[in-house]
Amino acid sequence: MRESGNCYKVKLLLEQLGEAYDWREIDIFKGQTKEPSYLERNPVGEVPTMQLPDGTYLAQSNAILFFLAEETPFLFANRLHRAQVLQWMFFEQYSHEPYIAVARKIRKFLPPYHEETAKLPELERRGYQALTVMEQHLAQNDFFVGGKYSIADIALYAYTHVAHEGGFDLTRLVNIRRWLVNVRNQPGYKSM
Numbered sequence: 001m002r003e004s005g006n007c008y009k010v011k012l013l014l015e016q017l018g019e020a021y022d023w024r025e026i027d028i029f030k031g032q033t034k035e036p037s038y039l040e041r042n043p044v045g046e047v048p049t050m051q052l053p054d055g056t057y058l059a060q061s062n063a064i065l066f067f068l069a070e071e072t073p074f075l076f077a078n079r080l081h082r083a084q085v086l087q088w089m090f091f092e093q094y095s096h097e098p099y100i101a102v103a104r105k106i107r108k109f110l111p112p113y114h115e116e117t118a119k120l121p122e123l124e125r126r127g128y129q130a131l132t133v134m135e136q137h138l139a140q141n142d143f144f145v146g147g148k149y150s151i152a153d154i155a156l157y158a159y160t161h162v163a164h165e166g167g168f169d170l171t172r173l174v175n176i177r178r179w180l181v182n183v184r185n186q187p188g189y190k191s192m
């Protein structure tokens with residue numbers, strides 16, 4: 001789904017790797033992820049799902065990034081750096097995406113008085129907590145792991161660069177804004 005940050009992560013890495021791929025658009029708002037034919041591929045009923053050339057289906061955006069990045073410049077051989085990549089990708093899934101992506105979904109895709117808007121204050125509080133952790137890390141580091149661009153940056157970039165659509169103001173988060181520009185300047189960068 002084009003508007004999904006979780007899908008965009010995979011697209012951005014594939015583009016930067018120069019890998020050929022087919023994109024099959026799935027509309028979550030039409031319930032396509034809950035159709036039996038989709039659930040056979042990904043029983044969780046979410047996008048993205050990637051089908052490999054041998055027919056295997058792989059789900060979970062960050063697992064797909066990890067698979068694609070193996071033995072490429074987007075992942076490390078160093079054991080600690082690999083673990084640090086996972087550290088930031090778990091942070092993204094547990095402390096960042098559930099607040100920033102969900103606030104964006106409510107503000108961008110749901111009608112103004114939808115019952116889910118009641119969740120926005122708590123989503124914003126938790127989302128800013130995650131952004132503050134990133135801002136502090138980026139005060140000392142140009143990228144999240146090992147001083148260079150990796151899938152940790154791709155995972156965190158996906159929803160941070162559209163956080164304003166969820167109502168998050170990045171004006172004072174100068175280190176995050178500098179990092180967003182650094183990511184956009186990477187070779188092969190493609191926008192969402």
Ligand SMILES: N[C@@H](CCC(=O)N[C@@H](CS)C(=O)NCC(=O)O)C(=O)O
Binds near residue numbers: 004046048093
């Ligand atoms: N942890 C999953 C999250 C995927 C996810 O939340 N996908 C959303 C779109 S961004 C979805 O498919 N939602 C469908 C639904 O909840 O019905 C991943 O990283 O791939």
